[in-house]
Amino acid sequence: MKIKITDNSALAKEEMFSAAVIALEECGMVGEGYAKLLCPVDTGNLRNNITYLVVVGELKVYIGTNSEYGPYVELGTGIYYAGGRQTPWCYQDAKGNWHLTHGQRAQPYIKPAVADHVPQYKAIIEGEMNG
Numbered sequence: 411m412k413i414k415i416t417d418n419s420a421l422a423k424e425e426m427f428s429a430a431v432i433a434l435e436e437c438g439m440v441g442e443g444y445a446k447l448l449c450p451v452d453t454g455n456l457r458n459n460i461t462y463l464v465v466v467g468e469l470k471v472y473i474g475t476n477s478e479y480g481p482y483v484e485l486g487t488g489i490y491y492a493g494g495r496q497t498p499w500c501y502q503d504a505k506g507n508w509h510l511t512h513g514q515r516a517q518p519y520i521k522p523a524v525a526d527h528v529p530q531y532k533a534i535i536e537g538e539m540n541g
Contacts, residue, residue: 426539430469433538437531438462438471444523445473449483456480460520473520484520488513 442462449457459477464470474480488494490513498512524531 429538431466433535434464434471436534438464438473441473441523444527445520448519448523450517456483483517486514486516490515
């Protein structure tokens with residue numbers, strides 16, 4: 411009697427990796443959607459520039475924006491940001507009017523889009539890995 415052993419570990423590893431990438435893509439899409447729902451809207455520029463990126467080699471997904479003022483909206487400015495400027499300042503708006511400000515309160519949209527939906531992301535990942 412002969413016993414034949416077949417090593418399918420490489421195939422199993424490849425399937426698991428593919429499932430993980432698919433799960434990260436889905437988590438990125440869901441997270442992007444939540445961030446867009448939570449994003450404060452003035453012109454729509456910030457909301458329209460929220461996106462996600464899956465880094466396959468690291469098995470990570472990033473949700474964010476390339477808008478230069480996105481971090482200021484998320485984290486706040488001036489006295490409302492830890493370590494921010496503590497003295498008021500003036501700025502001129504697009505219409506030429508001057509304003510005095512102490513900063514802007516944080517209006518988080520990315521962090522809660524991720525942190526408040528962890529069970530959903532976990533379910534997405536488990537579903538893909540078990541599927």
